[in-house]
Amino acid sequence: MARNARPALRRQLYSAAVRLLVWLSASVCCCLLAVLIGYICWRGLPGLSWELLTSEESLLQGTAGLLPSLLNTLCVVAVSLAAALPLGVGAAIYLTEYARSRRLTAAVEFASEVLSGIPSILYALVGVIVFCSALGLQKTLLAGSLTLAIMTLPTILRTTQESLRTVPRSYREGALSLGSGRWRMIATVVLPSCVDGIVTGCILAAGRVVGESAVLMYTAGLSTAMQDFSTIQGIMRxxxxxxxxxxxxxxxERADFAAAFAAATVLLALSALINLAARLAGRRLGRRQRRKKHPAALTRRQGGPHG
Amino acid sequence: MQRAKIKPAELAMRLLLLVCALTAIAFVLLITAYLIAAGLPAIREVGLASFLLGRTWDSTNASNPQFGILPLVLTSVYGAAGAIVLGVPVGFFTALFLAKAAPRPLAAAIRPVVGLLAGIPSVVYGLVGMCVLVPALRSWLDLPAGDGLLASIIVLAVMILPSVISLSEAALASVPREYEEASLALGATEAETWLRVSAPAAKSGIAAAVVLGVGRAVGESMAILMVAGNVPNMPGLLRSVRFLTTGIAIEMNYAAPGSLQRKALFSIGLVLFLFILLINILLHLAVRRGREA
Incomplete structure (x- = not known):
């Protein structure tokens, strides 16, 4: 009897092999990340200095400078978020608070799925046709930002929608029963309690914009010279x-690997920072989602001695 | 009994929000319309059969330019297939690790790794591929040049890992605990339970993960632009190759506006778009089947 309680040797070997594969795969992933980060920091950190980050590239002195690129990145993130945020949040509000037709909701959700699946090189083509030529924006940061706004719309829509769903129904009913109109209810009660979801969406969208290269290469230009951000016209152009x-x-194109790795280090640090921020903002959202899923547990806990 | 009147401001907001919701649909229609409108002229000029099945892409030849995208299509298909073959097993087993095998604190410590891998921009992958992978392949395999399909497949496999892992993990984690407990109670080992009970129960989610991975691999452009070599050869594992995406990317900044070359690039875009739409529909079906099951 006791001998039969243990699985046969072949099954034990099988189990051990599966276990080994599972642990091996996980360690491969960790090693990959460690090697990537380690290698980039090893090659990039020596070239990184405060001067590099705060100066312009100078051909005369032969020094690199990343300040123009950093400012351009900032500008693109700001403009594309400014364009995508109202659209995405508005769409999410309509879908969760107003829409009665399930078909419309399904259509919008499918469209946003399609948008998030389109590769960036196709966004680049569309940006080139629509914003650069048809709307006459030429190759500008503005054209690139607007193209990216379409690309990041699904991210903002989805996270806002998820967060709107966690707002308790009783909040809405309370506001409506006090005689508030639907929009007033949304603006004063629903939106303030789902700010964290919107913020998460923005951070994720910013992350995509910071890492994006294909779209901007063809719609925003390749120059590494300083742009004029002091006037509206300067920003437009x-x-x-x-x-x-x-x-x-x-x-x-220049085989200047010292500058490339310095830029990669900054980019890596930025994306890690954005990742961390999204995680922190998302944690608050996740806590509320769990509460929404198990309201019974919460009321029991709050019920005190009477519950 | 008097029904409360809707205030005009309320109505205006409602309409405004409806417009916002409709923009997503409008964008999809706009993108489709523009890609078709821009992609068709060159196909018509070159001829559909010789465009899709032509074996040479030589767009800059002044006397006799050739616009056959078969090598590009095949390279994209082989590249995605190779990335799936390499990336999905590693991703699936890592998902098993996170969802089932790892002690909780360890899983919680490793989950951010996946997030960080997902957050690394594709140019950074390309840069590391260019400076580490390509020279390594060149010296190990004793090649004249290390860039080509193999290097691209490895880079793509790494790049699809995060999405494969997070989707499969979610699918595996949502398998009802009772299934696994029943299997364990019948005397199966834990490993047997993972592969014979949990994985089949999470089948559709894992399928969605694979399809999403295919989509990522087919659509990636910048990273493989830096490691693929970019010569439009018929695909071979150690040859320098050009993908659909890189085919557009490499010539886009140089093609003269209005030229047949530029129009042909938009046609490649149209073909790529059709590929992605097909993959999206598959993904949609996989996810919906998963929801119904």
Whole structure:
């Protein structure tokens, strides 16, 4: 009897092999990340200095400078978020608070799924046709930002929608029963309690924009010179490379690997920071989602001695 | 009994929000319309059969330019297939690790790794591929040049890992605990339970993960632009190749406006778009089947 309680040797071997594969795969993933980060820091950190981050590239002195690329990145993130945020949040509000037709909701959700599946090189083509030529924006940061706004719309829509769903029904009913109109109810009760979801969406969208290169290469230009951000017209006409595009230009077109790895280090630090921020903002959202899923547990806990 | 009147401001907001919701649909229609409108002229000029099945892409030849995208299509298909073959097993087993095998604190410590891998921009992958992978392949395999399909497949496999892992993990984690407990109670080992009970129960989610991975691999452009070599050869594992995406990317900044070359690039875009739509529909079906099951 006791002998039969243990699985046969072959099954034990099988189990051990599966276990080994599982642990091996997980360690491969961790090693990959460690090697990537380690290698980039090893090659990039020596070239990184305060001067590099705060100066312009100078051909005369032969020094690199990432300040223009950093400013361009900032500008693209700001403009594309400014365009995508109202659209995405508005769409999410309509879908969760107003829409009665399930078919419309399904259609919008499918469209947003399609948008998030389209590769960036196709966004680049569309940006080139629509914003650069048809709307006459030329190759400018503005054209690139607007193209990216379409690309990031699904991210913002989805996270806002998820967060709107966690707002308790009783909040809405309370506001409506006090005689508030639907929009007033949304603006004063629903939106303030789902700010964290909107913020998460923005952070995720910013992450995509910071890392994006294909779209901007063809719609926003490749220049690494300083742009004029002091006037509205200057911003409208500014054309240049963001950090990710500058990295490509340094590595592939100029074979200036010191600058490329310095840019990669900055880019890596930025994306890690954005990742961390999204995690922190998302944690609050996740806590509320869990509460929404198990309301019974919460009321029991709050019920005190009477519950 | 008097029904409360809707205030005009309320109505205006409602309409405004409806417009916002409709923009997503409008964008999809706009993109489709523009890609078709821009992609068709060159196909018509070159001829559909010789465009899709032509074996040479030589767009800059002044006397006799050739616009056959078969090598590009095949390279994209082989590249995605190779990335799936390499990436999905590693991703699936890592998902098993996170969802089932790892002690909780360890899983919680490793989950951010996946997030970080997903957050690394594709140019950075390309840069590391260019400076580490390509020279390594060149010296190990004793090649004249290390860039080509193999290097691209490895880079793509790494890049699809995060999405494969997070989707499969979610699918595996949502398998009802009772299934696994029943299997364990019948005397199956834990490993047997994972592969014979949990994985089949999470089948549709894992299928969705694979399809999403295919989509990522087919659509990636910048990273493989830096490691693929970019010569439009018929695909071979150690040859320099050009993908559909990189085919557009490499010539886009140089093609003269209005030229047949530029129009042909938009046609490649149209073909790529059709590929992605097909993959999206598959993904949609996989996810919906998963929801119904």
């Amino acid at each position: 500014a054309s240049g490379s963001t950090l990710a595009v500058a990295l490509y230009v340094y590595a592939k």
